Amino acid sequence: MTARPTHWNAPTRVALLILACFLLASTGWLSWLYHLTELAEAAQVDMLSMGVGYPMQAAGIAAFCALSRTRSKAYLQITTTATVVLYVVCLAPATLAPDLAPTLAFGYLASLLCGYFQGYYLYRLASLVPEEQRGMVFGGAYAVSTGASWLLSAVGAGAATRGLWGLLTCGLLAALAVLAIRLAPSESLHADTPTGAGTAPSTQLGALACGVVLLMSATKGMGFSFPTIDLMNGVSLEFSRLLYGVGLLAAGFVSDRDRRWGALCCAGALVMPFFMLALSGAAAPATLMWALAYLLNGFFSVFRVVVLADLAAQGKRPLLAGLGLLFGRLGDALGTTIAVLLGGAPLVLVTVSAVFFACTIALFFVLYQQLYAPVLEAAPTEQQLFDRFAARHDLSSRERDVLRLLLQRRSNAEIAGELFVSEATVKFHVRNILHKTGCTNRRELADLYAVNGS
Numbered sequence: 001m002t003a004r005p006t007h008w009n010a011p012t013r014v015a016l017l018i019l020a021c022f023l024l025a026s027t028g029w030l031s032w033l034y035h036l037t038e039l040a041e042a043a044q045v046d047m048l049s050m051g052v053g054y055p056m057q058a059a060g061i062a063a064f065c066a067l068s069r070t071r072s073k074a075y076l077q078i079t080t081t082a083t084v085v086l087y088v089v090c091l092a093p094a095t096l097a098p099d100l101a102p103t104l105a106f107g108y109l110a111s112l113l114c115g116y117f118q119g120y121y122l123y124r125l126a127s128l129v130p131e132e133q134r135g136m137v138f139g140g141a142y143a144v145s146t147g148a149s150w151l152l153s154a155v156g157a158g159a160a161t162r163g164l165w166g167l168l169t170c171g172l173l174a175a176l177a178v179l180a181i182r183l184a185p186s187e188s189l190h191a192d193t194p195t196g197a198g199t200a201p202s203t204q205l206g207a208l209a210c211g212v213v214l215l216m217s218a219t220k221g222m223g224f225s226f227p228t229i230d231l232m233n234g235v236s237l238e239f240s241r242l243l244y245g246v247g248l249l250a251a252g253f254v255s256d257r258d259r260r261w262g263a264l265c266c267a268g269a270l271v272m273p274f275f276m277l278a279l280s281g282a283a284a285p286a287t288l289m290w291a292l293a294y295l296l297n298g299f300f301s302v303f304r305v306v307v308l309a310d311l312a313a314q315g316k317r318p319l320l321a322g323l324g325l326l327f328g329r330l331g332d333a334l335g336t337t338i339a340v341l342l343g344g345a346p347l348v349l350v351t352v353s354a355v356f357f358a359c360t361i362a363l364f365f366v367l368y369q370q371l372y373a374p375v376l377e378a379a380p381t382e383q384q385l386f387d388r389f390a391a392r393h394d395l396s397s398r399e400r401d402v403l404r405l406l407l408q409r410r411s412n413a414e415i416a417g418e419l420f421v422s423e424a425t426v427k428f429h430v431r432n433i434l435h436k437t438g439c440t441n442r443r444e445l446a447d448l449y450a451v452n453g454s
Contacts, residue, residue: 009394010128010185011137018121018141019148020180021084024173025114026149028087029053031095031166032107034158039100047340048104050221053111054333060115061326064123069319080120081178087113088174092167115329117177119322124184126309126321130391132256134309139252139302143245150241201311205370206323209311212367213304213324214331215360216270220300221335222353223273224293225343240294247298255302259310260372266303267364269296270357277350304328307371389449393436402429406442407449 029049037045060083068076087110094106129137152160152169160169255262272293279289308324342349380388390400398419405415412430416423430442439445 011130011133013180013183013185014121014124014128015137015141017124017177017180017184018138019145020173020177021117021121022142023145023148024084024087024170024177025118026145027152027161027166027173028091028110028114028170030149030153030161031091031163031170032103032110034162034166035095035097035103036107039103043340046336049107050336051333051340052104053108054329054336056108056111057115057118058326058329058333060112061119061122061322061329062115063112064116064119065319065322065326068119068123076120076123077181077184080117081181083113083116084174084177084181087117088167088170091170095167096163115326117181118325120181122305122309122322122325123318125305126313126318128185130388131310131313134313135255135259135262135302135306136249136252138305138309139248139250139255139298142301143248143252143298146241146245146248201315205367206308206311206315206320208363208367208370209307210323210327212360212363213308214327214334215356215363216266216300216304217328217331218335218338219270219331219353219356219360220273220297221332222339222349222356223270223335225336225339225349240290243291243294244297247295248301249298250295251299251302254299255306259306260368262299263303263307263364263368263372265296265299267361269293269300270360272296273353274357307367389452392452393433395433395436399429399433399436402426403433403445406430406433407446409446 033045033049036049040048068079071079090106090110090113092106093102094110095103097103097106125134125138156165159165251262251265254265272289276289276293305321305324305328308327309318309321312318312321312323338352339349342352386400386404390403395403401419402415405418410418412423412426415426419426434440434442434445437445437448439448
């Protein structure tokens, strides 16, 4: 029996999975969008892409949640790998077809497949990454992907993401995504217990979180269509991407240390379009508002994913972690649709946005009160301390069983009898536990647990 390599821990491998899949998705979307602008009128592109394409992504995430609830981890890995391959196959006619109809049909099918593998990596985020690292894993992966996507779009004035070259780029990125799917750990942190402390959240709380994410996304979509100053007059596209990436990193860092501050910064992102509208006559302040808005957008992107991932993990239902992005995409599509329909009536658009904003903030603080307001928490139980120690050192379900008996000072023979395995198997697990915790013997392990498990 050989030990599985532990050079990269589970959060690192999940970050690589998210990075590879999101980079593939964003590059494929950009290639399709470039081709769509060549075939459709400029006024139609937003509705055809975001207004319809985003709901197709949401449908793909829903398909993952629905079809995978009773399936094995091997099934999830195989089907996700297949959707990545089929995604690139669909991108061929979506980005090369000379007519609009096949471009749209295969583009929407690609969006559906994209949603499926997005659901997979969000499931892995909730099931493999401890709560205290979840924001940074997601935000960091998205930040690096955003920077890499910009670099690809900058090569040869976008040649690497257009036409045949774009398809070849997506093929290479798909190969990386398949490798990342293969490298993702199969052992779930939630095989027996959730990583978060406390009881499982109620269905009503989950529904409230989904509603808040939906309204937030719609409000943001409408707000960024306000008749503010031209972006190119103050903040360049390259600089805005840089700010967004920095915002993602900051959001991951802040959220992992205190979810409350991450949530409040996310709410602040919704206010920025109104500030920019009020300052549209003053170039310098408005430019600063644009810069701050892109920074805060990182908090928005992290919050709407992490809040549902946390609830899914706490309820030991990580397959539902994709609901944040699912309802986010539906909200994006709703906001885009309203903005397009009311584009000719700016005053009406601002009024409708203000109504959405008021409703969003009201529901947001109800959610905030239920999730984050209690400051005094009960002292963690012994079980919760054990779970945190095991999660911190990336211990598998079986290694947790062995650790529990080791801490009771059981011998290898006693552990083997308790778990119905051979002594050789016990010795194998003990070696892995000592390696992962950096201990050289059982006494050091007990001392380490006494310090870090309390």
